């Protein structure tokens with residue numbers, strides 16, 4: 001079985017797996033990270049998002065062989081080593097922006113990805129950036145509010 | 156990881172893995188002033204249904220060795236925030252800091268058997284049971300301390316885990332009072348309850364601690380559980396509900412997919428177990444291509460579902476008949492409308508998952524089922540095992556909004572674990588199976604007829620409902636769990652023809668002299684069960700749309716028309732509140748505002764919803780701009796919990812109303828992913844605003860299902876105002892000429 005060396009949350013990880021294994025399964029099943037979630041496996045819902053070189057990306061259809069030395073950040077890696085929450089995480093807590101919270105990984109990752117590119121997005125830009133991310137509980141309005149608050153805290 | 160609990164589990168601390176401690180008389184707290192205690196008032200009313208089975212304090216609440224309290228609830232967390240609400244109630248009655256109260260949710264043999272978590276009944280049942288248990292615990296602790304100290308109860312104060320002697324430095328902690336024994340008193344009225352005006356937690360918007368964990372990936376969902384040497388399994392489902400396995404050719408599997416450990420074939424139940432999860436997925440794909448199933452008779456007349464439903468339905472049952480609808484409507488003009496609602500799916504973001512382990516004697520199952528005790532009944536009957544040899548632990552999953560596929564995944568895991576003993580077997584459903592094997596919310600038809608009197612008030616009203624079952628939840632009939640129907644000796648479900656829930660809220664809550672409600676049961680082509688608010692969603696869509704039609708016939712304002720037919724102050728109050736919230740709103744051309752009202756089940760919570768929509772003149776596209784709700788659920792436990800549920804419920808109901816419909820062709824369900832079953836996405840989400848009317852002295856009602864039904868009718872009524880087209884069929888489609 002081929003071996004892959006991946007840069008995950010700033011740590012080098014070595015995994016032996018088939019070339020077609022999607023990154024999501026490498027993260028969850030091999031590296032035991034619980035941030036990225038399985039929602040559809042079809043790149044339709046955003047549950048499985050991580051940051052790849054700072055950009056929010058779905059991982060459920062992304063073969064591990066295509067990753068190379070890209071920097072992968074999962075929800076676990078957002079929290080600083082000192083335990084300080086990222087502004088987006090903090091805002092989600094403040095706004096209580098979840099019900100079951102299953103979609104939250106993707107929402108937070110998509111929001112961080114957006115703020116990396118555009119630190120002061122307007123509401124329309126936020127919604128556009130989160131368009132792929134589905135939430136069945138209907139926590140959307142709180143989620144968008146949380147992203148706005150996080151963006152403001154950058155200013 | 157988890158020890159199988161003994162049945163005499165709750166008597167002593169040590170059964171919890173704690174050692175009881177020696178007795179030290181009189182700890183002392185130098186210089187601490189007496190806390191002023193909240194007044195108590197006797198409660199003499201009825202006790203919740205959940206207490207019928209478990210009416211001793213220790214069933215609901217335990218004192219831990221460190222003096223903290225563990226509350227036991229038979230309900231499960233579905234994202235509704237039940238954990239914090241129950242902790243608030245216990246901390247309140249025991250005058251303890253919230254962080255000294257922890258909660259343990261549903262586990263067979265450990266927590267009370269509270270049936271299913273559903274019907275918005277968790278607060279009424281579980282939280283109220285805990286309230287009475289905690290208040291009884293307080294009395295018992297005070298009396299035990301009084302005996303021990305030989306000091307009258309009046310001279311003692313109980314707060315923050317201690318009983319203190321008034322005006323002195325002396326106190327006993329709870330463990331010192333109990334000396335290793337648990338509180339065993341029977342909970343009977345009168346119970347001394349804290350006076351509601353003195354609450355410090357109940358009624359407040361206390362943040363949910365689990366959200367802080369979620370944002371750091373520290374919350375554990377069923378999908379996140381891992382055990383040493385756990386293996387991964389997938390089930391190869393048949394091509395149709397009735398298909399039987401003809402043959403399976405697995406000869407090429409191991410050459411194509413690595414890590415395959417075992418293929419399990421039990422009749423028409425086919426599973427595959429592999430070392431790694433993605434290997435299991437590939438193995439399932441491979442086997443799907445290499446299995447052959449019988450083709451079964453196609454779903455008949457799928458195009459014409461609603462005509463078909465009327466054709467196959469049973470004769471109606473008369474559910475309610477007051478006055479004399481038939482005679483009253485002989486000589487008057489009758490106004491009639493027919494409304495329909497398609498099959499809807501639960502559509503959880505996280506497909507079902509379960510883990511099971513069989514050690515040769517005991518089967519352990521981890522599940523996000525809504526009812527672990529009924530699931531245990533079903534598994535025991537399928538596996539012909541003793542109940543006490545099956546141990547089920549509830550672990551939160553993604554939101555499920557009713558009876559979804561969790562029990563079925565648990566059944567899969569149980570069957571596979573028995574075939575592959577001594578290892579933890581994890582089963583994860585695919586998005587495709589989650590959507591095509593869901594027990595959907597049934598399609599419904601509602602025929603309404605009414606007549607007005609000379610003053611433009613409703614004189615007579617008839618509702619006639621066509622519905623499939625709204626509950627096929629697990630019970631001791633193993634046919635209720637999916638995989639059991641495909642075994643060598645298949646179990647067929649016996650009890651599907653059940654009307655309850657189907658006609659819920661089909662009889663209007665308004666004052667109407669001649670009122671008739673009839674309901675037909677039909678056995679439809681798709682698998683069905685409980686979906687958030689059951690029949691109320693379709694029934695209130697119909698009833699409240701029809702109210703607007705009648706108001707128009709009577710030449711009256713739709714809200715004034717409703718108020719004219721309401722006697723209930725709480726109902727009137729939510730309508731007035733929503734009027735107030737929307738008073739300053741002006742609609743532009745192509746926009747409209749609509750309203751709807753409901754008292755859930757006609758006995759529970761009240762809600763009025765307003766919708767502001769726009770309808771595109773060119774293409775008929777409906778956009779919901781904003782939704783408002785005024786809700787009265789009686790006593791509020793966690794304010795933000797109710798607001799959150801109401802906001803989310805309105806958004807989900809808007810999605811049902813605007814977009815959702817399970818589609819199928821003669822052979823299979825075709826709504827198998829988020830493209831073929833679209834739900835609202837961020838760009839389409841309306842703004843939401845919620846007002847809660849707190850009624851601390853009224854009984855609590857659940858909030859989860861309440862926003863769903865009125866939202867649909869409010870949107871439909873707003874669409875009529877915006878473009879003049881009345882909506883009779885969901886989802887809303889405005890056809891432009």
Ligand code: FES
Pocket residue numbers: 037038039040041042043044045046047048049058059060061
């Ligand atoms: S799980 Fe990857 S997008 Fe849905």
Ligand code: FES
Pocket residue numbers: 098099100101102103104134135136137138139234504553554
């Ligand atoms: S909070 Fe449950 S899916 Fe978004």
